[in-house]
Amino acid sequence: MKQLWLALYYAIAFRLPGPPMPGGRIGHKVRQSLAGRLFKSMGDRVIVGTRVEFGSGADIEMGSGSNIGRSSWISNDTVFGANVMTGPEIIVLSYNHATQMNGTPFNQQGYSSRSPVIVEENVWIGTRAILLPGVRIGRNSVIGAGAVVTKDVPPNSVVAGNPAKVVKQFTTASKP
Helix, strand or coil: CCHHHHHHHHHCCCCCCCCCCCHHHHHHHHHHHHHHHHCEECCCCCCCCCEEEECCCCEEEEEECCCEEEEECCCCCEEEEEEEECCCCCEEEECECCCCCCCCCHHHEEECCCCEEEECCCEECCCCEEEEEEECCCCCCCCCCCECCCCCCCCEEEEECCCCCCEEEEECCCCC
16 A cells, blocks of 8 residues: 555655645645655654655654655655754755775665664754764754755754854754
């Protein structure tokens, strides 16, 4: 049955509009329903934007009140806590190409082992941010637009740049 839901998602729901376009609320509801059948777990009020790619979704966990912005690419073993907000076109990677200097061309070496990305609760990920394999984003943090996150982000932080660096620490934790 999961194969049917996956086919329906990529064949139909993937392309349905999102707000403010006509039919956008219906598009959100259809994607939410199908993602709920595909993801490992999904809380309530989750929004999956139009043209979001996530492989089979079988190991994705989404907390309540979270969203994935339009045209994003999310690796299959990503965990989003509650109230995670993303801009459009983010990329979350949990694996990479193998890169051994052993005489074998890189395109023939296969892939590294998977290393899930964990985004804790109440995080804002800006447009076109990239999260690399194995990073953990601490709660109450902001990832600046276009940031490339190569290492863990401490809680209550704002990071920006390539590679992303802490540019601000919140002194009082906000409440999710």
